[in-house]
Amino acid sequence: MATFKDFRNKVKPNWCPGCGDFSVLAAMQRAFANLGLEPHDVAVVSGIGCSGRISGYVNAYGLHGVHGRALPIAQGLKLANRDLTVVAAGGDGDGFAIGMGHTVHSIRRNVDITYIVMDNQVYGLTKGQTSPRSEMGFKTKSTPSGSIESAIHPMEMALTVGAGFVAQSVSSDLKQLTHVIEEGIKHKGFSLINVYSPCVTYNKVNTYDWFKENLVNLDNDENYDASNRSMAMQKLMEHHGLVTGIIYQNKERKSYEEMIKGFKEEPLAKQDLMLDREHFDKLVAEFA
Amino acid sequence: MVKQLSWKVGGQQGEGIDSAGETLSTALNRKGYYLYGYRHFSSRIKGGHSNTKIRISTSPVRSISDELDILVAFDQETIDLNAHELIADGVILADAKFNPTVPEGVTAHLLAVPFTKIAEEVGMAQMKNMVAVGASIALLGLSVDAFKEVIEERFARKGQKVVDKNMEAITKGHEYVQEQIGNTITKFRLDPSDGKKRLYMIGNDAIALGAVAAGARLMAAYPITPSSEIMEYLIKKLPELGGTVVQTEDEIAAMTMVIGANYGGVRALTASAGPGLSLMTEAIGLAGMTETPAVIVNTQRGGPSTGLPTKQEQSDVLAMLYSTHGEIPKIVLAPSTVEECFYDTIQAFNLAEQYQCPVIILSDLALSLGKQTVNPLDYDRIEIKRGKLVDWNEELPPLENSQLFPRYEFTEDGISRRVLPGKKDGLHHVTGVEHDETGRPSENPLNRKRMMDKRLSKLSNGIDFDTPVFLDAQHDEADLLIVGFNSTRGTITEAKERLEAEGLKVNHAHIRQILPFPTEIMQQQIQKAKKVLVVENNATGQLTNLIKMHVGFAEKLVHYGKYDGNPFLPSEIYKQCKELLVHGHI
Known part of the structure; x- marks a missing residue:
């Protein structure tokens, strides 16, 4: 059986020392091992940006695509081979700016993949511009007088469009992070995991210390019921979205694959391509 | 008696124009005549002039004709817009209801037939189109019997009563015109056909059927004229083969989903028209860079921008060749008949896997939507070629010490072995960033040049396509x-x-x-x-x-x-x- 070390490769990440993405990588590798997966069972599909490089740092199958499009690629892959564990990963710019349309529609569609957003509230790879997750007033190279646009609240947004699994965590809590990724993968359907993954270079506001002071861990709240959607929404609004843990999970909703009429257990990628003559003749006869 | 003639039906969109054309032509096709139809329609659902022109012949026809012999009009606008196309002694069959008149300079013969009145007497004004079909076949010298089968199929799900009423409408229309003309207008009587069985399809039908025959089991697409018929056909047919169609949020999602699916090992396609292709451009570059097979159908329409969405144009050629930034291997096929739409689509899926690159099937509105008689399609010509794809059953040498499979190995023909995710000992990386033989990012200048040459050389010695x-x-x-x-x-x-x-x-x-x-x-x-x-x-x-x-x-x-x-x-x-x-x- 594979251990988390089997999911490591020899590539040295090009992330800055202290980057939150290191923990996300480690948590992902641990989660795969904890779930008893082998490297060839897993595919990590990522977007563009610092965090998008993550697919190259996991010893598994992986595709590093175009900016903002990790989700449709991951869904196509999962539909082609439903035996694979497919994880999409990228930054907040990838998921909530250029790829926001795909995020919303992936939630609606509910293909059984896990989406991990490494949310650092700033654009890193392009050297420090505002992101859709930057708070109003946040100063960057593209907002020298402070951002005048309001920030996206991804967890509330996900609940609103009907997500079946919504979780949030932070890079400094490897244990919780690993746990929510495991639960996200186990969840049958689309799961969204937003990870506060501090950018030590371009975000001097939302730092590790800042999160330590401001985050509320739902795991410590005995009365919290993650199956209660209105409680989830209330909690998020109460704490300005700054909560961690599994925020909401709907175990009843069927995945897209389960909803497709005639979709087989055997992956499409393993099925015979050749149409038999009888079937062909039947199709052709409809045009007579 | 004539060997060929042209017939046109026109009226307001939504008045049953298409249905009249479809009924007439399907029945004639089954009788063994050759047909070629072209729809003139607008980008709206109801209202606005619309017409269908059908050429009927005893020998193969693949074009609309210059002239028009018979015009069926449901309104005066149809006559005013189309009568000039009629031959000198052509015929206008018009609904008596609107007191039709012939424009100055038109010498065609006007026959006012109470389409609506007869239809109302039969039971429903909507059936005026069937009365018009009956009236038309009287001019063609054909009996109404040929229509029984088609009417039964078209209306069976609405019950026997509806079938009978429609048949009655056709018969009454036929009788009325027969009585009016007696033996006076005989020049449009059709020569007998050869009676052979052939198909009647649009290019989009053939592309969709070709995709099924090629083993495509997944389509991701966003609706757009004039390509939507492809997804509409496949959503009906793929589920019975275990596949599906995903209607995506946009064409970028469609294209990238197709890339993900092909990477996963299923033959997947998308279809769109100019605006959609413009959105897919960046992703097509990803398919080229990552050597991922993908089949993209572009049914050209009038551009630029929204242009003329329901009209014919062939203005995407250079965009299909050069729109992606950077330089990638790409194949662009352009079928020119409905039969070729079928066979070329099968070849497109083979080529995409053989050369591990995107293949664009370029069509145009007239080919994609023009309905025509098609020779029987040959099952024995269906061939599946998957190129250098590693079979699921093949055992690969073990990868040790986080070694990777050389997915982009330099080879003589530039084509490397392709292994699918899920396969043991096939691990490799795939990225749109320039990469080495295992898919790892690399900015090494020597590697860069070799990789560019490798990718581009795949197509430099000609490709395995039957008729360029x-x-x-x-x-x-x-x-x-x-x-x-x-x-x-x-x-x-x-x-x-x-x-x-x-x-x-x-x-x-x-x-x-x-x-x-x-x-x-x-x-x-x-x-x-x-x-x-x-x-x-x-x-x-x-x-x-x-x-x-x-x-x-x-x-x-x-x-x-x-x-x-x-x-x-x-x-x-x-x-x-x-x-x-x-x-x-x-």
């Missing part, structure tokens, strides 16, 4: 070579026949593989001709310029463009050819 250029070129020394692509095939054939009947030596080359460009074949053909006319539905001469770029002969090539939204008529091409031959220019 359709040739109807018997003359070693021709007065004229006519060049075209996509739906102009039959129209050019017809113009050529007229010119040859006058003793001119005319060759015809129809380009079916636009990329890689068939330079040698075109060079030979152009050399053999004194003059060359390139016929294309665009303003700037995209194909003309492409030939100049690859083959040369800049002086000899004359571009003939039409970009008013309508397909070429045989007479237009004939006239321009004559002009070029007589005056040396057009």
